[in-house]
Amino acid sequence: MNSLTKELVDELIEELKILKDQYINFPMIKHSKTIEIFSENHRHKFELILNRKITRPDKQELKITYALIYERNNLIRIDINGAEHKNPEVALEEFDDLPLNVPCPHIHIFNEKFNIAFPLEQYIKYKDINDVSDLIEILIAFLNKINVRNLERVVIAQSFL
Numbered sequence: 001m002n003s004l005t006k007e008l009v010d011e012l013i014e015e016l017k018i019l020k021d022q023y024i025n026f027p028m029i030k031h032s033k034t035i036e037i038f039s040e041n042h043r044h045k046f047e048l049i050l051n052r053k054i055t056r057p058d059k060q061e062l063k064i065t066y067a068l069i070y071e072r073n074n075l076i077r078i079d080i081n082g083a084e085h086k087n088p089e090v091a092l093e094e095f096d097d098l099p100l101n102v103p104c105p106h107i108h109i110f111n112e113k114f115n116i117a118f119p120l121e122q123y124i125k126y127k128d129i130n131d132v133s134d135l136i137e138i139l140i141a142f143l144n145k146i147n148v149r150n151l152e153r154v155v156i157a158q159s160f161l
Helices: 006-014 131-146
Strands: 017-019 025-026 031-039 045-056 061-070 073-079 105-109 155-158
Touching: 006 073, 006 105, 025 031, 025 131, 061 131, 073 131
Parallel strands: 025 155
Antiparallel strands: 017 031, 031 045, 045 061, 061 073, 073 105
């Protein structure tokens, strides 16, 4: 049974966090990486999932996602590329700025009632997503969004083979 509420999720996202390691080895294509994150007071443990998996082997379709996980619950996730997300029509009544169809990149933020997505630019500013440096830029913006501190000390290695 899921005991998360929108209020608790907002608190968990806003909570100051620290990475277990200050070194992030960005995953190679066809791989994912799990990174431990702790709340600054060490009351909560999170997982940061960096995913560069092939979702359709027949087409070599690469899907890139970043997610913050807490107790096996997806709190917030960015889909960099992939399929367009169709929000439930009933959700449009509750959210003024929620489009029905949301192309990638988009962001999912936990909601108790619906699986909804918003255009990424509503939450994170980025230039483009044409190359690897853009993926790193969006990752850093995501870490800022989830309140990871001391990012100036974090080293992100690029394993882009």
